[in-house]
Amino acid sequence: MLQDILLILGFGYFGGEFARRLKIPPLIAMIFAGIILGNQVTNLLSNDILQSADDLRVIAVVIILMKAGLGLDRQKLKSQGSVALRLGVLPALGEAIAVSILAVIFLDFDWVTGLLLGCILGAESPAVIVPGMLRLKSLGWGVKKGIPDAILTGSALSDVLLLLIFSLLMGLLTSDGNSLEWQWLPLQFSGQIIGGVVIGWLASKSLVWLIVKQKLTQNILQETMVTGCLALFLVIMSEKYHFFSGYLAVMSTGFFLIEFSSPLARCLRNGFDSLWQVAQIFLFVLLGATIPLNVLGSSFTKGLIIIIFGTLIGRMAGWYLSTWKSNWNQKEKLFLLAGNSAKATVQAAIASIPLAQGIRGGEEILAIAALSILVTAPLGAWAIPTFAPLLLTKGEVDPTKVSVDDHVILLSAIDDSPLTTPVLKKTAEIARRSNAKVIVLHIIDDSQNNNLENLKEKINTLLADINHQVLIVEGVITEEILRVSQEFQVKEIIMGKRGHKNWHELLIGSVSQTVLESSPIPVIIVEH
Structure with missing residues (x-):
């Protein structure tokens, strides 16, 4: 695998830097580097690394969610009231419902399979949204009203909700139909959220006790390693015991660390920033390498219509209801189209499951999910920094909540x-x-x-x-x-x-x- 690692890091890094100098988001070059290296073009990457792609993506997502938690601001979230919570439910559900209706019309899916596709497409990408929002916070865009914090929190909650519904639908489609218990969905959703927050609180308390009070570590590298291992452990345990969301627990851990030990949070923020520089290369290159280009052709036009109208109708309706009677102005509400639409990691992780389980329409689901990544991930990475100065108000940066990209x-x-x-x-x-x-x-x-x-x-x-x-x-x-x-x-x-x-x-x-x-x-x- 040494050759695979060299190819991924080499092509990903230099491709990203070349794109950056052309004022193009680096992840675009990384995704296309993965497409070129994958088995559908040059076949330079071995099957071993491609089979490990899901595990490597989990590690990358853990890093980015810890970064997100360490960048949240409790006061800004409190000032938003219920906006962040509504952003975690309404846009995702709106898009999922709109996509399911379109899938029934254009793809001749049944309603359950259509909603399954809606859950996949409605999930938001932490790999695109988290760096984008943290970058806005470091520059001060939208921080006065806590807009980046609301988007970060809403994005995490929406993924928890849609993954829950996805698992219920998969249970229905792969069994005799008795496993779909919709009446328990609100309880499961609430339980996953509460469990994730409580586990995150306990994990952050444990980290403060080990690192600050017991002085288990001697430098930032060791502090980051211990925290990263605990975060990965939470995700692994959540896959075995489904009473809490592991990803939400990771994000909550970072959030509570700011409250319990700001100096430790600042050190970890720098440590995870460094880890992300490497993790994002693996994440996006392997994402590109596993996109099934060969199944895109037949579903391209219909898939594009579903993606566009699902966003413009379903998600925009959810955005409107989420920010209704809030202190957001029209420009700030419009920014959600740029800042809250990108898809990548969740789609890459679960889009192939229906096909692997033999569900009818699995190939179309996989192809449309891949298309959503190719369209929305680069577009979102470009739109967030481009439209923020046009639609958001610049405020004072709080260096205690986010790493400030500043050369001394x-x-x-x-x-x-x-x-x-x-x-x-x-x-x-x-x-x-x-x-x-x-x-x-x-x-x-x-x-x-x-x-x-x-x-x-x-x-x-x-x-x-x-x-x-x-x-x-x-x-x-x-x-x-x-x-x-x-x-x-x-x-x-x-x-x-x-x-x-x-x-x-x-x-x-x-x-x-x-x-x-x-x-x-x-x-x-x-x-x-």
Whole structure:
């Protein structure tokens, strides 16, 4: 499998980066990389890796749901009232019903099989929606009203509901019909939700006890590994004991960790962000490799009509009812079309089950599910960041609830005095902790005889492992420090209390004092 892993990571990563530079969502390139590598085009991937695709997808979904939980904001969800809950029920049911009606008309399905297709198509993709919503939160779009949080929570609840109905319908279609007990559906749905939340609460308490109180781990990597193993254990147990939703339990674990230990949640957020960089490649490449292209042809037109009208009629009706009498304006309601329609992981996981069980229409179900992935996953990944600035209002980002994609830049203002070495050492210390880039600023004028070569050599020695840029300018010291800090949007200024030798003519510390009083960003003063 080493060759398979190399092909998946190589084609997936470089394809994704190529797409990113073309301003195309990377997952599109990853899906097409999987199609090319799969057994329907080049057949470069072995059957072993393809047979393991479902298990690898589960791992990827666990990672993305933990990221979602660690990014939820309790206050924003509370302010939304019942909107998030309604988003978890009404759009999914609306689409499922609309699809079932269309399937009866266009595919000559019976009502039960049509509803089975509706459950498959109505499920939302955490692999597309979660990164998209977390990205919006990191940029501030819609955060004032908690729109990304409501979509994240609603998406998780809707998948739980449709998977429950799907399992009931499969029981009916593969037995004598006595297993379909609709009267128990509300109780089962409520039980799965309550069980998932309670198990998530217990899991988060256990993690805090093990990691924070017992200090079982020593670094972020170990904390992420322990948390990831527990999350995967929850999913495995939920498949054996059906009284709770494992995926909801994973998401709840991340949510409660923010409440119980914000420092641990912040560390885990960074750890799972790193894991997702690799997991998403496997998820989308293997998704592309397992899409049955050979069965798409005969159902393409009818399938496309079902997908489009199921979304435009059923899902939009659900969106309208979900946001009725809420504080969402018309533009924000319209954003749901872009932010809440993508399908990928759930369809890939369950669409082949009806065919494997010998249910009539199984091939059409599999083909239309594959078509929904090819159409809505790339479209959703593109539409979320494209329409958010047009339809949502930008608010203040809460860095305690989401990872902020922000490159730290430090400004180190130096001269040729003995303070240069301690200033550079302090700069290097801070830069290593925050993985920051450093702008080294040296200010000269015509009256000075600066030994720039020795200064540059000292900078390169002390900042050898730091991404840095040396900037030599002429002008008034305080003015240039403030100008450069604003131009490069630096996060901190590091400087000596007594700077350039000409500063000695001024009051001791007057330059650093002026910068401290004038700078809108933090200033670190280094003394002998």
